[in-house]
Amino acid sequence: MSEKEQVYEIMGLMNDNHLLRGDVNSAAHMIRNMLSDKYISPIQRAIEKENKRARKNPCKEARLLAALKPFVNTGNHKVLDDTIDALHLMETLQSLRSHMPKPQPAAQIRQQAASPNAKDPSIQPNGIYDMDEKCLIKKEQNPMNPIFMAILLSSFARAN
Amino acid sequence: MGVNPEANLVSVKVLDREGQGNSSDALAGIQWIIDNKERFNIRVANLSIGTSDAGSLDPLVRAVEAAWDAGIVMVIAAGNNGPSRGSITSPGTSRKVITVGAYDDGNCVDAFGASLVNFSGRGPTSECVVKPDVLATGCEVISCLSNSPEMSPKRLTMLNTIMEHYVKMSGTSMASPAIAGAISLLLTQRPHLSPNEVKLAIKHSSTDLFLPPNRQGWGKLDINALLAVQV
Numbered sequence: 001m002s003e004k005e006q007v008y009e010i011m012g013l014m015n016d017n018h019l020l021r022g023d024v025n026s027a028a029h030m031i032r033n034m035l036s037d038k039y040i041s042p043i044q045r046a047i048e049k050e051n052k053r054a055r056k057n058p059c060k061e062a063r064l065l066a067a068l069k070p071f072v073n074t075g076n077h078k079v080l081d082d083t084i085d086a087l088h089l090m091e092t093l094q095s096l097r098s099h100m101p102k103p104q105p106a107a108q109i110r111q112q113a114a115s116p117n118a119k120d121p122s123i124q125p126n127g128i129y130d131m132d133e134k135c136l137i138k139k140e141q142n143p144m145n146p147i148f149m150a151i152l153l154s155s156f157a158r159a160n
Numbered sequence: 161m162g163v164n165p166e167a168n169l170v171s172v173k174v175l176d177r178e179g180q181g182n183s184s185d186a187l188a189g190i191q192w193i194i195d196n197k198e199r200f201n202i203r204v205a206n207l208s209i210g211t212s213d214a215g216s217l218d219p220l221v222r223a224v225e226a227a228w229d230a231g232i233v234m235v236i237a238a239g240n241n242g243p244s245r246g247s248i249t250s251p252g253t254s255r256k257v258i259t260v261g262a263y264d265d266g267n268c269v270d271a272f273g274a275s276l277v278n279f280s281g282r283g284p285t286s287e288c289v290v291k292p293d294v295l296a297t298g299c300e301v302i303s304c305l306s307n308s309p310e311m312s313p314k315r316l317t318m319l320n321t322i323m324e325h326y327v328k329m330s331g332t333s334m335a336s337p338a339i340a341g342a343i344s345l346l347l348t349q350r351p352h353l354s355p356n357e358v359k360l361a362i363k364h365s366s367t368d369l370f371l372p373p374n375r376q377g378w379g380k381l382d383i384n385a386l387l388a389v390q391v
Binding site: 120122123124126127128129130131132135136139 | 228255256283284288289290293356359360363373374
């Protein structure tokens, strides 16, 4: 290819960002799919599993509300259904939280360190290690990862 | 050469010729160590491997803790994803094991052909455990070069070989074997010590470098102090 033709080709590529846009969109799509498969889908599956379990074995409050439905004005059925769904959501949340490892409360650690009987604050019931108190306090204030909550709520919104 | 030249070594290969591997192979390797600890008198194991922190339910974490509970002192590299907070790799995130960082990571200029500064992983873990536990030198450590025909030519060209049989490398993968060697010296002197007692001895014989806990743990290990400490 002559030099002139090469220059025209390069200029053409620089001016025509249609191809580039397409490539960037494809790359973004691949990254989105990878993140979804690796991080979001497992969380969604766990939420759906717990949600199904909660619906299959509803709490007594949800069962009571469901039993009341035939005796209530049909106009109010939606209110009952929404309340039952909210109860299922709480059940699902509680069940998911129970599966998560619980950090030792920061206050307990401070107490252990201050105790006159504490030989060494690193000596814990399940090993020798130190805990990061600031990290624990932050976790106590925000027990559930906000991304996890967002996925949980959006799953419920879609299901309803 | 090495911290304990008299130690007997049992090598368990879990990575491929590029230094990559699967968790399943690492798990099989750890299981093999547990199954053969009596046969080969395995008292301490070094794992210079790492993957992303997935908490204490991670199978690798559970495996190294099982080995710890079986009486094997597990020494694990903190990983080279520093200096970001929370960059300790699994299974170094296990609260039980001894996780080793590099105290001299600000000095290195070459690790596997790339410039790395401040690479040593920092805590805390996703479960708020302070890590690493202790520091050792991880910058341009000289050791023996593997003569395995398995090593790929690409990997060989990346290594800083010295006099044909030695190699200079940097990383927390080089720091953790030094601690494992020190522990093997301690256990030679005092074979009755449990893994928890060994870890406590490490704590009480580390020099405070006055760095944040999630950077240094208990500090830089003083081997002479380790051999003299009472637990």
